[in-house]
Amino acid sequence: MSRIMSGIQPTGSLHIGNYLGALLNWVRLQEEYECYFSIVDLHALTARPEPQELRLAVRELAIGVLASGVDPERAVLFVQSQVPEHSELAWVFSCMTQMGDLNRMTQFKDKSQFQADNINAGLFTYPVLQAADILIYRADRVPVGEDQVQHLELAREIVRRFNGIYGQTFPEPIVVPAKAPRVMGLDGESKMSKSRGNEIGLFEEPEETMKKLRGAKTDPQRLRRNDPGRPEICNVFSYHGYFSDAATCEQIAADCRSASIGCVDCKQSLAGNLEKVKGPIRERAQELRANQGAIDEILNEGGNRARAVAKETMDLVRERVGL
Numbered sequence: 500m501s502r503i504m505s506g507i508q509p510t511g512s513l514h515i516g517n518y519l520g521a522l523l524n525w526v527r528l529q530e531e532y533e534c535y536f537s538i539v540d541l542h543a544l545t546a547r548p549e550p551q552e553l554r555l556a557v558r559e560l561a562i563g564v565l566a567s568g569v570d571p572e573r574a575v576l577f578v579q580s581q582v583p584e585h586s587e588l589a590w591v592f593s594c595m596t597q598m599g600d601l602n603r604m605t606q607f608k609d610k611s612q613f614q615a616d617n618i619n620a621g622l623f624t625y626p627v628l629q630a631a632d633i634l635i636y637r638a639d640r641v642p643v644g645e646d647q648v649q650h651l652e653l654a655r656e657i658v659r660r661f662n663g664i665y666g667q668t669f670p671e672p673i674v675v676p677a678k679a680p681r682v683m684g685l686d687g688e689s690k691m692s693k694s695r696g697n698e699i700g701l702f703e704e705p706e707e708t709m710k711k712l713r714g715a716k717t718d719p720q721r722l723r724r725n726d727p728g729r730p731e732i733c734n735v736f737s738y739h740g741y742f743s744d745a746a747t748c749e750q751i752a753a754d755c756r757s758a759s760i761g762c763v764d765c766k767q768s769l770a771g772n773l774e775k776v777k778g779p780i781r782e783r784a785q786e787l788r789a790n791q792g793a794i795d796e797i798l799n800e801g802g803n804r805a806r807a808v809a810k811e812t813m814d815l816v817r818e819r820v821g822l
C-alpha cells in the first residue's frame with residue numbers, strides 16, 4: 500500500500516489557499532492511504548520566528564488541521580522536531596546532494612529576495628530536509644502544490660543517488676497533484692499568502708471576509724453595474740469554482756455576462772457559500788482551543804507513532820552507509 504507524507508509550515512494563520520491546496524486533500528487521502536502529516540517547525544526556523552510565536556503557531560496549526568477534518572485515528576499527525584530522525588537523515592542526504600542542484604531551486608531564489616538580510620544555510624538546504632521528511636517514512640506519494648514540484652524532483656534525484664550508491668533503499672516519491680494547486684490571492688496577482696496580505700483567513704468571521712471581498716478586484720472592464728462581465732477572467736469568480744456548486748457557478752456566470760447581477764451580488768453569494776465551509780471549521784477550532792491538553796496528547800501520540808517508523812528507516816540507513 501502507498502504511503503503518503505506531507506508537511507505544512509507553522510507560519511501565520513491558515514487561509515483558504517492552505518485549505519484548498521493542502522488540508523482538503525489530506526482529509527481525502529487519509530481515507531485511502533497510510534498518511535503521515537507533519538507540522539514542519541524546523542523548516543519554519545529558516546525565517547527565524549520569535550520562539551513564543553513559533554510555539555503558538557504550531558498549536559494553532561494543529562488546531563486548524565484537526566478542525567479541517569484530519570483524523571488523528573486515521574492519519575499520523577505530528578510535529579517535525581519531535582522526530583529527530585528527520586534532521587539526522589537530512590544530514591546524510593545533504594552529503595548526497597550537489598550544490599549545483601540546490602542552486603537551481605527557484606524557491607530558494609524567491610525566499611532569498613524576500614528575506615535578503617537573512618539568507619541562511621537552512622534556507623539553502625531546505626529541500627534536503629524536505630526530502631528527509633518524506634523518505635524517513637519511505638513514503639511514495641506526496642500531496643503538494645505546484646510550487647513544490649521542483650523540490651520533489653530533487654528528492655527523487657537524492658533517492659536515485661542514494662539507491663545507486665548503497666543499494667535499493669527508498670522509493671522515488673511522486674507528486675499527488677492538489678485539487679486546487681494554485682489558489683490566487685484577493686489581489687488576483689499572486690498566489691494567496693499571508694505574507695502578501697492577500698488572503699481570506701480560514702478562521703475569519705463572515706463580516707471580515709465580506710469586507711475583504713468588497714475590495715477584491717473583478718473583471719477590470721466591468722466598470723459599471725450595467726457592463727457585461729467576463730467570469731472566465733474574474734478572480735472572484737474563480738473562488739466560486741471552489742466553494743459553490745456547479746449550478747450556482749453556471750447561474751452566476753450567465754448573470755454576470757448579461758449584467759443581470761453586479762459584482763457585489765456575486766461576492767455576496769460567494770461569501771455565503773464560503774461561510775458554509777468556513778463556519779463549521781471555525782467552530783470546531785474554537786472547541787479545540789478550549790482543550791489544549793487534548794491537542795498536546797494528539798501531537799505526542801502522533802510523534803511516537805512517527806518516530807517508531809522513522810527509527811526503523813534510520814537504522815537501515817546507518818547500516819547501509821556505514822555509521
Ligand code: TRP
Nearest residue numbers: 504505506507539629632633643
Ligand atoms: N516545503 C513545503 C511547503 O512549503 C512544506 C514541506 C516541508 C513539505 N516538508 C514537506 C511538503 C514534506 C511535503 C512533504 O509547502
